[in-house]
Amino acid sequence: MAQIDLSDIHPVAAAPAAATARAGRLRRLIEAYPPMVVAGIAWIAAMLLVALFADVLAPYDYARMDLRARLAPPYLFGGTPAHLLGTDELGRDVLSRLIFSIRTSLLIAFAATAIAAIVGTLLGFVAAHFRGLVEEAVLMLIDFQASMPFMIIALAVLAFFGNSLTLFICLMGLYGWERYARVARGLAIAAGEQSYAGAIRQLGASPWRVYARHILPNIASTLIVTVTLSFPEIILLESGLSFLGLGVQPPLTSLGNMVGYGREYIERASWILLAPATVIILTTLSISLAGDWLRDRLDPTLR
Incomplete structure (x- = not known):
């Protein structure tokens, strides 16, 4: 049998093939995880860490005033290292207030999104299960909610009942629940017509078990995408109301609250x-990018 002389195979000959394989893997990795999406997810993770460890990261108490250092510029623009992002009109450290504002805004956004998702999903399941008059009543409520300008409703409620953090979070939780109800109702009806749901009912499972243990896990991916798309809207809505002075009230601070106070000193x-x-x-940009990427990854029709 003829033997192959391995010495004739030069190691350089395999280099282009290996380089091509590495380039192909890198290209597939970039296609699966685009750099903008990775940067967005990293930013979201950083904001969550800042919110969780705000007490440790903030160099000062966010309400501490020092009138002798009021309107001090940031360190890179001639300020002192003691106030890296400068101070506001009352001498409060902007970096400390920013850190605690991130915590407050994310708390409101997470809690409001959870309320909207739970209420909307439950009403969607109720409409899908009972049908008939109950379904028509839920659909009418959905249409009423969708037709009303939420900003005007929020302004009226906050102006009439006053403001507190609990009331504000509950009010924000009423925003966008109708989209969860529509999605949950449609997907629950479609899932209920499939064989697995009918088989579970025939085995004597209760409606709660059917929807909570079997239908909900199958539609969770779509609901998660809906959450990522509505989450930045709540952040912007909270910022807008706080900007108008009807959101988070002092001594608490939020991102919109800081923007509202800063507009009076935008020139100085x-x-x-x-x-x-x-x-x-x-x-908001990072969450939108992550939501679009997650939708593409979880929706089988877009693959």
């Missing part, structure tokens, strides 16, 4: 407004 001390506004833009 623009850093008061620019810092929270930049965080709002980057956070």
Whole structure:
């Protein structure tokens, strides 16, 4: 039998093939995880860490005033290292207020999104299960909610009942629940017509078990995508109401609250407004990018 002389195979000959394989793997990795999406997810993770460890990261108490250092510029624009992002009109450290504002805004957004998702999903399941008059009543409620300008409703409620953090979160939770109800109703009806749901009912499972243990896990991916798409809207809505003075009230602070106070000093001390506004833009953009990517990954029709 003829033997192959391995010495004739030069190691350089295999290099182009290996390089091509590595380039192909890198290209597939970039296609699966685009750099913008990775950057967005990293930013979201950073904001969550800032919110969780705000007490540790903030160099000062966010309500501490020092009138002798009022309107001090950021460190890179001639300020002191003691206040990296400068101070506001009352001498409060902008970086400390920004850190605690991130915590407050994310708390409101997470709690309001959870309320809207739970209420909307439950009403969607109720409409899908009972049908008939109950379904018509839920659909009428959905249409009523969708037709009313939520900003006007929020302004009226906050102006009439006053404001507290609990009331504000509950009010934000009423925003967008109708989209969850529509999605949950449609998917629950479609899932209920499939064989697995009918088989479970024939085995004597209760409606609660059918919807909670079997239908909900099968439609969870779509609901998760809906959450990622509505989450930045709640952040912007909270920022808008706080900007108008009807959101988070002092001594608490939020991103919209900081923007609202900073607008009066935009010419003399623009850093008061620019810092929270930049965080709002980057956070909503990052969540939108992550939501679009997650939708593409979880929706089988888009693969």
